[in-house]
């Protein structure tokens with residue numbers, strides 16, 4: 001069995017898929033991610049070995065990626081910082097097949113395009129942070145310096161919290177998994193094994209007044225991100241992804257309600273039907289790994 005291999009390298013787990021010529025997933029494997037540059041290479045090698053022969057390998061990694069050189073740095077959650085790590089060259093030498101390296105949000109965006117068949121979309125990744133990937137008229141937009149889609153660092157509130165990037169009141173300080181958890185569970189409290197987003201939305205659905213307030217503030221922040229992206233590049237579809245998107249329909253409903261509320265006073269905004277463009281990434285599909293496989297093949 002041959003096909004293209006895609007790897008989604010996360011801070012704790014690495015997911016690998018083998019896809020056929022039509023992009024269908026033939027096999028998938030999940031392994032713990034080893035930290036550090038050497039650890040990432042060993043993890044990738046291990047997952048590829050489990051999947052068998054692939055004619056190419058693409059990988060998505062959370063960090064700053066030099067696509068031309070296939071190198072990564074500032075992948076802080078993987079223990080990779082400082083110097084550029086030539087991931088493509090190291091893996092090509094070990095695997096003997098072509099390897100492509102790309103930022104994790106960008107490969108997820110390519111995967112969302114493949115799964116939806118829509119070639120003009122923005123993928124909004126709501127994970128620990130907030131970032132978007134842009135495929136416009138079928139072409140991935142990385143930006144002149146790779147910063148396209150860094151929507152999480154658009155400041156919206158001059159009185160807001162100081163962001164990790166050094167600015168104040170960035171979208172990420174309101175509309176991210178980290179911001180949601182901090183607002184719902186101050187002081188690092190937990191709801192047992194239930195992820196904060198699920199616990200918050202369940203409490204809000206049950207009528208908890210504070211939960212409704214926190215949920216609605218979060219949803220309004222996501223809606224701000226959607227509105228900004230739509231007004232900047234007017235994509236046909238916005239796909240919500242990242243860890244928080246496992247909420248599914250309740251997330252789409254909350255963000256759609258917030259978009260309609262924002263449009264209530266603006267016939268212009270209402271005419272753009274932003275709420276009608278929101279989708280959530282299919283929960284059962286490894287969208288980033290599929291996108292990585294397709295990237296590696298091209």
Ligand SMILES: [Zn+2]
Pocket residue numbers: 152153154163164165166167170172
């Ligand atoms: Zn910021």
